[in-house]
Amino acid sequence: AQSVAQPEDQVNVAEGNPLTVKCTYSVSGNPYLFWYVQYPNRGLQFLLKYITGDNLVKGSYGFEAEFNKSQTSFHLKKPSALVSDSALYFCAVRALLSGNTPLVFGKGTRLSVIA
Amino acid sequence: GAVVSQHPSRVICKSGTSVKIECRSLDFQATTMFWYRQFPKKSLMLMATSNEGSKATYEQGVEKDKFLINHASLTLSTLTVTSAHPEDSSFYICSARTSGSGGTQYFGPGTRLLVL
Numbered sequence: 001a002q003s004v005a006q007p008e009d010q011v012n013v014a015e016g017n018p019l020t021v022k023c024t025y026s027v028s029g030n031p032y033l034f035w036y037v038q039y040p041n042r043g044l045q046f047l048l049k050y051i052t053g054d055n056l057v058k059g060s061y062g063f064e065a066e067f068n069k070s071q072t073s074f075h076l077k078k079p080s081a082l083v084s085d086s087a088l089y090f091c092a093v094r095a096l097l098s099g100n101t102p103l104v105f106g107k108g109t110r111l112s113v114i115a
Numbered sequence: 116g117a118v119v120s121q122h123p124s125r126v127i128c129k130s131g132t133s134v135k136i137e138c139r140s141l142d143f144q145a146t147t148m149f150w151y152r153q154f155p156k157k158s159l160m161l162m163a164t165s166n167e168g169s170k171a172t173y174e175q176g177v178e179k180d181k182f183l184i185n186h187a188s189l190t191l192s193t194l195t196v197t198s199a200h201p202e203d204s205s206f207y208i209c210s211a212r213t214s215g216s217g218g219t220q221y222f223g224p225g226t227r228l229l230v231l
Contacts, residue, residue: 036222043121043208044159044222090158092220102149102210103220107158 002027004093006106013081014114021076021109023065023091033074034092034103035065044090050074061085081113117143119211121223128199129231136194136226138209144189145211149220150182153206165192199230 003026013019025031032051036044048059055067065076074091088110092103118141128134138148146167151159163171163184171184181203183195192211196203208225212218 034220041206041225041227043119043224044210046219046221049219102161102164105159 002093002095002101002104004091004104004106006089006091006109008109009107010110010112012112012114015083016080019078019081019085019111019113021089021091021111023074023076023106024072025074025091025093026072027093027095029095031074032094033065033067035059035063035074035076036090036092038088038090038108047076047089081111083113083115086111086113117141117211117213117219117221119209119221119223121209121226123226124224125227125229127229127231130200131198134196134199134228136196136207136209136228138192138194138211138223140190140211140221143211143213145192146189146214147212148186148192149210149212150184150192150194151208151210153208153225159208162194196228199228201230204228204230 005024034049035047038044047063048057050057050067058064063078065074067074088108090108091106094103120139122137148165150162152162153159161174162177163173165171165184165186167186167189173179186192206225206227209223210220212220
C-alpha cells in the first residue's frame with residue numbers, strides 16, 4: 001500500500017527566509033513523487049516531480065525538492081520565501097510501475113509567509 | 116505544463132436535481148482521468164478512476180449510481196451528480212494523466228457545487 005505523511009499542518013516562515021515543507025512516503029518498489037500547490041478555491045498546480053536521476057529536483061517558482069531514499073523523504077524547499085508562496089502544499093506518491101493507479105496524497109501543509 | 120479545464124467552475128442547484136461537470140484535457144490525450152472531492156481544509160479524496168472507453172473504477176464508499184462518470188473520448192470525462200442533496204455540496208476536482216509509466220497528473224481548476 002502507498003501512503004504519504006506530511007507531519008506539519010501549518011508552516012510559518014518570514015519573507016526572505018528559507019522554507020521547508022516535509023514529506024515522507026511509503027511505497028512498494030521505486031517511488032514516483034510529486035509536489036502540488038493549491039491556492040484558495042483553485043485546483044492543484046503541479047510544482048515538480050521525481051522519477052529517477054538526480055536526487056535534487058528543481059521545479060516551478062523557485063521550488064526544489066530532495067529525494068532521500070534511505071529516509072523515504074521528499075521535502076520541498078525554497079531558499080527565499082515570498083508572501084505569494086502562501087498556499088496549501090500537497091505531496092503525492094505512486095509506485096513507478098503501477099499502471100493506472102492514482103496518486104496518493106498527503107493531507108496537505110498550509111504555508112504562511114509573513115512579510 | 117499540460118492544461119486541464121473544468122466546467123462549470125461554480126454551480127448552485129436545488130436538491131433533487133442533477134448536475135454535470137465536464138473535464139477536458141486541452142493539449143494532450145488522457146486515457147486515464149481521476150475525479151476527486153475536497154472538503155474544506157481537507158486533502159483530496161479520490162472518488163473514481165476513469166478510463167477511456169470503459170467503466171469507471173469507484174473507490175470504496177462512493178456510490179456509482181449517484182456519481183455517474185463517463186469517459187467518452189481521450190480528452191473528455193464527465194461527472195454527473197444525480198439527485199443532488201445538500202451533503203453533496205463540495206469542491207470537485209478532476210485530473211488527467213499524461214501517457215506513459217512516468218505520466219504526470221494535471222488538475223483542473225475545480226468545480227464548487229452548492230446544493231440548496
